[in-house]
Amino acid sequence: MINALKMKTCVKPIALLSLVVCSASFQPIGRVPQHRTSTPLYSYLDSLQQEAPQASTQPSVAVNGAVSAPVQAEASTATPSFISEWYGDIGYFGLDNLRSKGPRPTADWGTPADATRKLADDGTLRTGSWWCSEGGWPSSNPKGATEIFYVVSGNGCLSDKDGMKHYFGPGDTVIIPKGHEGRWDVFSDIHKIWAVNAHERIEDPSPVIRVQVDGYHTFAPQYLTKNTGYDPLYSSSYEGISFNTFYDVGPTKTGVWTCGAGSFPVTNGKKSFFHLLEGVLFVTDGASGLSRRCEAGDTMMLPEGWCGHIDVIEPSKKLWTTAE
Template identity: 25%
Template structure:
C-alpha cells in the first residue's frame, strides 16, 4: 500500500559531537549574580515548540524564571546545584536528569563547568497555576536502576512495551528514562515529537526516505512531529526520552 503522507526527517548528532565537539554559538547568561558571562552551545534542532541543543557554561550563579517555556536536561559532565524558589535543591552531576517546567523559579550554582543536552518546549494550555517545582532523577537512578516493564495491557505505540522511569509528565511534555530490548520496530507518523539522548546500547534509526543514523552511547536524535520510520535495536538501548505535547493548532 502506498501513501501520499509527508513525513519529517530525523535530525542527528553523533556521540563525538555531543560529548566533546565545539559549541560555536555564544549565549548571554544575564542576569548574573556571579561568574561566567556567556554559555556556549550547538543547536541540533530548532522549530516551532521545540529547541534541542548541546550547551556548556563555566562556574557561576544564575537566577532564572521559566515564564515562556519548559526545559528538560541531561547532564553530561560537571557539577552544579539547582535550587527552587521554595528552597528545594538538587545536586547535578554527570548522568542526572533535571526538568524545569513552565512556571519554575529558582537559581543555578555551577561549581564545575556543566555540559548538557537540553530541550526547551513551549507548553500547551492549560498551564499549571503558580510557581512549579523542578523534577529530578539522580545519576545512579538514571544510569543503574533496573527498569521494570509496564503491564502489557497498557497501550503503547511500540511492541514490546518499554521499561521506563518517568521523571516528569505535564503540559511541557513527558520525560522518562527508557530501556528497550533488541528488535525491529516500525513507527507510523506521530503527532508529537520525540527527543532522545542515548545513555547506552546500539541501534539504527531509519527514516521513511531510507536515511539512517547509528545510535550509540552519547548520541542524540530529534524525531519531529510527523516522523515515521524504523528502529533496529541490536543491543538493549537506554535513553533519556522526551515526548512533547502536540503543538496547538493556529
C-alpha cells in the same frame, strides 16, 4: 553548513524480515555503517578527543534477537529527512563546536560564561547542547518554556523561588517547568544536552514551581515497567521494551526507555527527542528510505506522525521527551 558538520552518513536501509506499513513508499533495507562498541556516557568528553571512526557496516536484520555479520557500506543519494537534519553524534556537541555567548551580565559570584549549539527546532520542540563555566546568577524571570536536560559533566544547583535547592551532577536528568523562578549555581563547568518544549500555558498551578532531578540510578530495570500495551514513544506492542515516564505534566512527558536486541515497525511515532545513553540502534524513516545508526551519546529529534522502523542492535537505553 550544519549538515557538513554532522559526522555520520545517511545510508539506505537494509532488508528486514518484516515490512514497514507506511503511506509513503518504502525501499528494501540497503546497507549501513559498521557497528563499533558503544562507550559509557561518563567517558563522553574523553571520546570527543578521539579520531572519528571510519565508516564501515552492520546490517540491522534481527532474527530471534540475533544480528547478521557486517557488510560493506554504500553511499546514499536519497532525499534528506529528519534522519539527516535532526541528528547529532557526540562530536556534534563537542566543546569546540559550541558557539560562545560570552559572560553572564547578572552573575553575582564567579565569572560564568556559556556556549551553546542547537540541533533541531520545529517551532515547538527544540534540542541542543549547552556549556557553562563556574559561577551563579539569579533567574527571577519566569521560565518561558519547559526544559529537560541531561548532565554530561559538571555539577550545579537550581534553586526554586522559596530557596529550595536541587543539586545535580553527571548522569542526572533535570526538568525545569515553564514558569519556574529561582537561581542557577554552577560549581564545576557544566556540559548538558537539552530539549525544550515551548508550550502555550504554564501547566503547574503550584504557588512555587519546582525543579525535578532524577538520578541515573532510577533508570535501573527494577524501576521500569515491561511493555504490555503501547509504549509512550512509538505506540508499539513489542514485548522487548520497558520504560518509565517520570514526568507527565500537560503537553510534556519525559522518561527512560530500554529495549533488548530486536526489531519493530513504527506507524505513528510521537514528536520526540531522545538522547541515547547505552547501546546501538537504527532509526529508519519509511518516507525517505534513510536509516540512521545511533550509539551511546547520540541525540535525535523525531517529527509527529513519522513512520518507519526501529532496529535495536545492542540492548539500548535512552532518555526521551515527547511534546504534544
